[in-house]
Amino acid sequence: MTPKERIEKLFKKEPIDTMPVFSGQGMVTIQAIKKMGIRFPQVHTSAEYLADSARITAEMFGFDAVIIPYDMCTIPEALGRGVSLYDKSEDILYPTVPYKWEKLEEVTIPDDFLKRGRMPMVDEAFRILKAKQDGKYAIGAWVLGPFTMAGQVIELDLLLKGVKKDRERVLAFLDKMTDVVIKAAQHYQALGADYVSIRDMGTGTDLLSPRMWKDLIQPNLVKIFAALKSPTVNHICGSTNLIIEMMNECGADALSVDHKNDMVESRKKVGNDVLIFGDFEAYSTLVQMETSQVEGVIKTCIDKGADAVWPGCDIWPDAKKESLEAYVATIRKYGKQPSPAVGRI
C-alpha cells in the first residue's frame, strides 16, 4: 500500500495496513531545508523550494503526505494586506500580515485574489509536487477557517467585540471570508490536493462560548464543507470538548483537535464511526522533551482512540531529528492495530 493509498483509504474508513503519518498542518523540517542548502525564509517565496522542502521532509522521515503552503499569509497577502517575510532574520519566523483593515467598511475582496501575491507561486508548487512525487505521497492543503482568516485581515479585538456590538456587519464580513475560504480550498482541490484541512483554529472555547460557536462559526463551516469534495478535515485547536459534537455536524470527513481536547470524552460524544485525528503538542513533544519520552506521548494518542496521530499545530521546523524519527517509528509500531473508525487488513 503506498502512502497515498493508505491516506485515501483512511478517509474512506476502509481497512489499511498501518496508520499513516501525516497531518493537516505544516510539516517542513529544518533538516530538509539544510539539505537543500537554503534558509527558512526562502521556502515561502519560491515554488521549487516550497515543493521540494515538503517532499524532501517526507522522504527523510517517512511521512505519508506532503502539505503546503506553510504560512498563514498567502491568502491575506492576496487580499492586499501585505506580508512580512523576515527574510533577513536568522531565526525561524513565519511570515505575518503587516496591514490589517482597521474598519469593517474598508474590507473589499478582489475578485481575482487567487491570482495575486504569492498565490501563483503556491499553484506552481502544487504542480511541482504532482510532477515530482509521482503519486507516491498524498498531497495535503489547508486553508484557515473564516473566523481565523478574518482575524488575519482585521484587528482581532474589533472582530471579537464586534460579535457582540456590531453583529450584523460582522456576520456579513464573515460571509465574505467564507466565500474566500471556499474559493481557495476549491482551487487547491482543482490543483490536485488529495485532502484539505480547514483550520478555524482561533475558535475554540478558550476564546468563544459554545453558544457563539454555534451561532457564528458552525453555519459557515457547514457551508464550506458542503462546497468541497471529500476528503476534508475540520481542525480546531485549543479547548474543543464543549463543541466537538457541533464540529461533527459541520460535514467534514474527519475532525482534528489538539492536546487540550480530551479525546476519550470526544469519542464518547461522537462515537467510534467518526474519524478523529490528534492530539499531541508538537512543540513540547518534538522540541523540548527527551527523545526517549516521545514514544509514550504518541502511543497515548493511539491508546486514546486517534484514527491518525496528528500534531495540534505545525511541526516546529527545528524539531529534533531523533524525536521526529521516534514519532514516525511509534506510529508504525503501534498503528498496526485497528483504530476506532478504521480497520486493518
Place this chain on the structure above:
Amino acid sequence: MDDARREEILKKLSDAVVEYDEDVAKEWSQVALDEGVDAFDAIMNGLAAGMEIVGDLYDKQEYFVPELLMCADALYAGMNILRPHIKADGMKKKGQVVIGTVQGDVHDIGKNIIKLMFDVGGFTVHDLGRDVPLENFVSEQLRTDSEIVAMSAMMTTTMMGMRKVIDMIKEKNPNVAIMLGGAPVTKDVADLFGADGYAESAGNAVQEAIKMISRLREMHKK
C-alpha cells in the same frame, strides 16, 4: 459624602465594567468626581472591583474573551476620566514596565489585557506594540530603566525569540523581572527561558491580571 452614597457610586462603576457599558462607566466616573469620591478609591473599589467579578464570570464560563475585551474597554473608559484626578499620595507610581509582542507575532490581545493590569496598578507602561524586533525590548529597558519587561507570543513559532531577549536583558541587568505570556508559553517554557512569571492565554492573562489587581486592592486597604 455618606458611606451609602459612596457605596452606591462604587457599585455603579463596578456594574458598568461587568455589563461592559462604556457610557455608564464614563457617566459614573464623572459623578464620582463631582460628588467627591476619591479618584483612586473609585478606580480600585469601583472599576477594578468590577473586573474581579468579570474574572469570576470567566472562570465559570459565563464570559469568554469577547466579553473580557469589552469589560476592559469599559474599565479604561472610566479610568481615563478618573486617573488625572488621583491625588499625588493616592497612587504613587509603582514602577515601570516595557511591554510588547515579539517579532513575528501580530496578535496582541493578551498583551493588551496585561497592559491593563499594569495601568490599573499604577505602573508607567512603555508599550512597544506588536511584531517588535527583539533588540528593541533590550534598548527600551535600558533607556527607561524599567523594573519589568513583559513579552507575549501567541504562536509557538515566535516564542523562541523571547529566550534571546531574556538572555540579553539578564546579561545587562539581572534584576529585571521578566514576564512571558501567550498560548504556547507553559510554566516549563518560562522556567527553561529563565523568566520570572508567565500567563498562557488571553484568558489566563486576565485571570493573572485580576489576581494582581486583587492583591493591589488588598494592599491598599491595609
